[in-house]
Amino acid sequence: MLPVNADRFLADLHTLRSFGAAGVGKGVVRPAYSDADIAAREWLVGRMGEAGLSVHVDPVGSVFGLAEGASLLMGSHSDSQPEGGWLDGALGVIAALEVARASVEAEGPPVSVVSFQDEEGRFGVTTGSAVWSGNLSLEKADGLTDRDGVSFAEARAVMPGRLDGFVDPARFTGFLEMHIEQGPVLDREGEAIGVVDAIVGIRDMKITLEGEQNHAGTTPMQGRRDAFQALSRFNALIAERFANVVTPSTVWTIGHVTLHPNASSIVPGKVTFSMQWRDGDADRLGRMEAIIREAAEEVAVSGGFDLRFGPMLGLEPVEMDARLRGALEQAAETDVPGRWRKMPSGALHDATNVSKLMPVAMLFVPSIGGISHAFGEDTAEADLVTGLRVLASAVEALG
Amino acid sequence: MLPVNADRFLADLHTLRSFGAAGVGKGVVRPAYSDADIAAREWLVGRMGEAGLSVHVDPVGSVFGLAEGASLLMGSHSDSQPEGGWLDGALGVIAALEVARASVEAEGPPVSVVSFQDEEGRFGVTTGSAVWSGNLSLEKADGLTDRDGVSFAEARAVMPGRLDGFVDPARFTGFLEMHIEQGPVLDREGEAIGVVDAIVGIRDMKITLEGEQNHAGTTPMQGRRDAFQALSRFNALIAERFANVVTPSTVWTIGHVTLHPNASSIVPGKVTFSMQWRDGDADRLGRMEAIIREAAEEVAVSGGFDLRFGPMLGLEPVEMDARLRGALEQAAETDVPGRWRKMPSGALHDATNVSKLMPVAMLFVPSIGGISHAFGEDTAEADLVTGLRVLASAVEALG
Numbered sequence: 001m002l003p004v005n006a007d008r009f010l011a012d013l014h015t016l017r018s019f020g021a022a023g024v025g026k027g028v029v030r031p032a033y034s035d036a037d038i039a040a041r042e043w044l045v046g047r048m049g050e051a052g053l054s055v056h057v058d059p060v061g062s063v064f065g066l067a068e069g070a071s072l073l074m075g076s077h078s079d080s081q082p083e084g085g086w087l088d089g090a091l092g093v094i095a096a097l098e099v100a101r102a103s104v105e106a107e108g109p110p111v112s113v114v115s116f117q118d119e120e121g122r123f124g125v126t127t128g129s130a131v132w133s134g135n136l137s138l139e140k141a142d143g144l145t146d147r148d149g150v151s152f153a154e155a156r157a158v159m160p161g162r163l164d165g166f167v168d169p170a171r172f173t174g175f176l177e178m179h180i181e182q183g184p185v186l187d188r189e190g191e192a193i194g195v196v197d198a199i200v201g202i203r204d205m206k207i208t209l210e211g212e213q214n215h216a217g218t219t220p221m222q223g224r225r226d227a228f229q230a231l232s233r234f235n236a237l238i239a240e241r242f243a244n245v246v247t248p249s250t251v252w253t254i255g256h257v258t259l260h261p262n263a264s265s266i267v268p269g270k271v272t273f274s275m276q277w278r279d280g281d282a283d284r285l286g287r288m289e290a291i292i293r294e295a296a297e298e299v300a301v302s303g304g305f306d307l308r309f310g311p312m313l314g315l316e317p318v319e320m321d322a323r324l325r326g327a328l329e330q331a332a333e334t335d336v337p338g339r340w341r342k343m344p345s346g347a348l349h350d351a352t353n354v355s356k357l358m359p360v361a362m363l364f365v366p367s368i369g370g371i372s373h374a375f376g377e378d379t380a381e382a383d384l385v386t387g388l389r390v391l392a393s394a395v396e397a398l399g
Numbered sequence: 400m401l402p403v404n405a406d407r408f409l410a411d412l413h414t415l416r417s418f419g420a421a422g423v424g425k426g427v428v429r430p431a432y433s434d435a436d437i438a439a440r441e442w443l444v445g446r447m448g449e450a451g452l453s454v455h456v457d458p459v460g461s462v463f464g465l466a467e468g469a470s471l472l473m474g475s476h477s478d479s480q481p482e483g484g485w486l487d488g489a490l491g492v493i494a495a496l497e498v499a500r501a502s503v504e505a506e507g508p509p510v511s512v513v514s515f516q517d518e519e520g521r522f523g524v525t526t527g528s529a530v531w532s533g534n535l536s537l538e539k540a541d542g543l544t545d546r547d548g549v550s551f552a553e554a555r556a557v558m559p560g561r562l563d564g565f566v567d568p569a570r571f572t573g574f575l576e577m578h579i580e581q582g583p584v585l586d587r588e589g590e591a592i593g594v595v596d597a598i599v600g601i602r603d604m605k606i607t608l609e610g611e612q613n614h615a616g617t618t619p620m621q622g623r624r625d626a627f628q629a630l631s632r633f634n635a636l637i638a639e640r641f642a643n644v645v646t647p648s649t650v651w652t653i654g655h656v657t658l659h660p661n662a663s664s665i666v667p668g669k670v671t672f673s674m675q676w677r678d679g680d681a682d683r684l685g686r687m688e689a690i691i692r693e694a695a696e697e698v699a700v701s702g703g704f705d706l707r708f709g710p711m712l713g714l715e716p717v718e719m720d721a722r723l724r725g726a727l728e729q730a731a732e733t734d735v736p737g738r739w740r741k742m743p744s745g746a747l748h749d750a751t752n753v754s755k756l757m758p759v760a761m762l763f764v765p766s767i768g769g770i771s772h773a774f775g776e777d778t779a780e781a782d783l784v785t786g787l788r789v790l791a792s793a794v795e796a797l798g
Contacts, residue, residue, distance in 0.1 A: 218771065222647070259654070259655065265675065
């Protein structure tokens, strides 16, 4: 294993946390291009230089610390949610920095480091890596605005030290991203490491059922075309039919519901709701879509509702690269035998975009209580260090 | 039967419709104290005087046409919803006017007429009759405001001809109110008359279930405490348990739903929803309440949700007076044998308030397609005239 220094790693992690420290638990307030985010990135530029890496801040403010020649790229993002956890992407950036630094010191394999900009989506979704990978043009990105109407173009202009060009992805042999799980599985099972097999695909669409708005006193139950009741039937129907199709990792959510007119004395005539489902297998996503469409049709036809499906957002699942993933699995089995698992990532990550450019793989450490995107997010120190060691072992093995 | 004049009745009904005529179907725009409402009430004052009644406009603008001595009171309200039907309460006012007029002409039993103010609730709920009955103090009513912030005190001040005192209810022997059904039952069954047996009681409360807000990608289905799923289970559970308790006239409605945070990528952590149920029998309302509270508790305990019940609005059912109702039933059976039914009123009416002061009964005529509180509301002319005749027969029989 590369001789990584756990104390130095933890010290850097706590220093990064001091930028935008929330004063509530260990949380941070460090959204993309905020003063705290920019200060953190400037500090990172310094640390990369001290580690012997050559710094390149790209046009959107993603910070690269480059090794000479062909290298493995490692990292994640150091921006946070408006009320974020201290680890999240920051963990992956500092772990990458320590591995790269140790590799320079030990004359190990060349490792480059990156902190992508705006992963948390103040503007788009994983904006920095999306632009770098070509999934989103810089022109389109520049037109995106945050909640206050500030454009991405305006925001990125304040980031100092940016260069004109993007880093050529051809110089990298692959990408490894360490991240907190953001879910409860590893913590609940007492496991130390999750090796990601796939970043799940997402399907998301709005569905509208329109029946008949009526007086809640004078309209008998039998003649009603109550949109809330239709939604409730649909919800029960898909749960029943999904049972034969899903795995324990599959998830689906009705997270948004708008009833019309949404008054206690009126039988609701219309409902629009979100239907989102995620799975690592594209075929399964398709089978679930068929069930959703059929169930909605059945509810609509049997109850006399008009049915409209909104446009469907489709993000395909991303398989992790077998060689990179195999190195992580081997390292986990050596370091924490029986205390790691293969698992899908239910959340998007920068690795989703980077997979367009090169082989990628991901490593998870436990999130205590599954808490994420909140000041209460944390991971046991021992688990942070285990993650670092597994990463270092895998890098050495990959050569 | 008193010699009512169907042509004169229909002509008056159409004249009243001309005040605030919407230009869309037969609908009217005549909310309480609008120019159209005030003009309609001034016309009504004139027609009452021509019919030999003594006019009394009370402090809130309810218009009474009084017969001498003890009399039966008949009527409803001539204000409309912001987008209202042409009949609704106007039908009951004009039918009462025609019966009173015919009774004066034929020297029949003394009949007084009323058009209550603001039944449709620009300010409160059945405001005019609520103040008259003492269910709502004038002082409290004056503090009510409409959507634009206008107070009831300001609004009633513009109504001309108001007197200082309220009409003494002791002069009336009972109250008969004719109204459109506002529901689909009579129209669907091809019946001409509904004799109301009770105005249903209403229970209405907000229920809150609070689980855990989570990432919709990283939180497995099994560990979720999804507030929408809890609501959906509760909805199915009460429907199942109500089956043994309810009658075909019982209704219940979940008309308002607020999910938090109501975003497609977040497992909803909290839901607040309205639970409203109506029935003519107070015991049944109580049994339904027990089912609701038990079902909510079960869902909360089994799924790990915090449960909060908001304050419950309770309006008790109002039984119609046996003697008045018997006269209406007898008249209906004579006029349209086999084409009438006893039925509850699922909506509130002025008669609810007036029942505090004297015996009350109500008569319904069909609403085509069950449409109410909309420009499309209508009733076949033959059914309007049947309603008038049944009313006139009952008044004569009551003496």
